[in-house]
Amino acid sequence: MTIAVGATLGKVLWVDNRDGDDCVGRFICIRVHFDVDLPSIRQTPVTFLEIGERLIEFKYEYLSEYCFACGRLGHSTQVCVKAHEEVHGRFTVPSLNQFTTAFMGLEADTNLL
Numbered sequence: 001m002t003i004a005v006g007a008t009l010g011k012v013l014w015v016d017n018r019d020g021d022d023c024v025g026r027f028i029c030i031r032v033h034f035d036v037d038l039p040s041i042r043q044t045p046v047t048f049l050e051i052g053e054r055l056i057e058f059k060y061e062y063l064s065e066y067c068f069a070c071g072r073l074g075h076s077t078q079v080c081v082k083a084h085e086e087v088h089g090r091f092t093v094p095s096l097n098q099f100t101t102a103f104m105g106l107e108a109d110t111n112l113l
Helices: 002-007 077-088 093-099
Strands: 011-015 030-033 043-048 052-057
Antiparallel strands (some): 011 030, 043 052
16 A cells, blocks of 8 residues: 555655554655656545545655745745746735645645735
8 A cells, every 4th residue: 555655656666664564653654756847746545445535645855945836846935936926026815825736735824925
């Protein structure tokens, strides 16, 4: 199951199964080779025989620069913000909503405007 979930991201290189074949707990480490030019996947639905469908959330470690606006690696959020403002002007609430899809499902304590 872990390899199938990891394969939704890319090529699975390694699975941390030091505790045996069962994933007991809330997370498991999977090392995956994936295309950094594509937006990062934040979650995927998985159907378990015993409990039905659940959303599996992905957490990434040891990434280079990550853009929270477009969800891609290789540049900072400021790059996307400047490019957007050069074309469309200052952010409005509707443009901010469509621009920050990488934040879907997160709760913010800070107003981003």
